[in-house]
Amino acid sequence: MEFPNLGEHCSEKTCKQLDFLPLKCDACEEVFCKDHIAYNRHKCSSVYKKDVQVPICPLCHAPIPVRKGETPDAVVSAHMDRDCKPDSAQQKQKIFTNKCFNPGCKKREMMKLVCDQCHQNFCLKHRHPLDHACPGQSHAISKAGYAALMRSLKSQTMTLNYQLLQNRSQAKC
Structure with a gap:
């Protein structure tokens, strides 16, 4: 059984394809197939209304x-x-404005990294009190700093023990 009233032909002059699911352009209100529905594909004369x-x-x-x-x-x-009136308040502001207070360091960070002890701003490299020779009340050590301190103490004691053993073995001879 045929359906003579089903579907419509594409309005594009070069296509005229019978489409059973035609699409209507929301700008010019004409019917197109899926290949020509885009404004630029059918050279829509009413594109200024939508675009x-x-x-x-x-x-x-x-x-x-x-x-x-x-x-x-x-x-x-x-x-x-x-008519242009540039507003100085709306001009692009610098992002990296927080300067490191460590002497000789010229780095700037986007966010403030304030030391809990001396209350000065530092970069990521100098943010820990041991890294910037903090003059604060006490030298609180982070977990990473404590681990590094323990490793250095352990290596120092091992070298001292090794030297003592060598001195004893030389003294016996």
């Missing part, structure tokens, strides 16, 4: 209205020449 872009001024960050037929670049350029 609206509002450029933003790079200096004052204000939206610039563009009328039909005007090029956005020309409108933004005219705005920058006549």
